[in-house]
Amino acid sequence: MKNLSLMAFPVTLCEKSNEAMEHENGQFSYQGAYVYNISSNEGFKLRGRITHLDDKNTAFIDRIIYSNELLYTFSGEKLKLHDTVT
Numbered sequence: 001m002k003n004l005s006l007m008a009f010p011v012t013l014c015e016k017s018n019e020a021m022e023h024e025n026g027q028f029s030y031q032g033a034y035v036y037n038i039s040s041n042e043g044f045k046l047r048g049r050i051t052h053l054d055d056k057n058t059a060f061i062d063r064i065i066y067s068n069e070l071l072y073t074f075s076g077e078k079l080k081l082h083d084t085v086t
Contacts, residue, residue, distance in 0.1 A: 010033050010064065013028075013029045013031070031060045032052065032073075035047045052073065052075040059076040059077035070082065070083060
């Protein structure tokens, strides 16, 4: 089995504007998965982002599995396969 040195995890981002008060919550800006390459020389390097959100689907990615050189992302509405070789 090939060692890809990958790390992937689901994320939900909410960002605050510069004018927001400290007690205010940020506005939703992204939901999906971040995929990083990891090496002892370069540290963490963002390889890509994956989302299941589009005009028809609103399900958040909640699970990621790697098998047979493919990264599988799961949400309540979709399953996506992503080639890790390219």
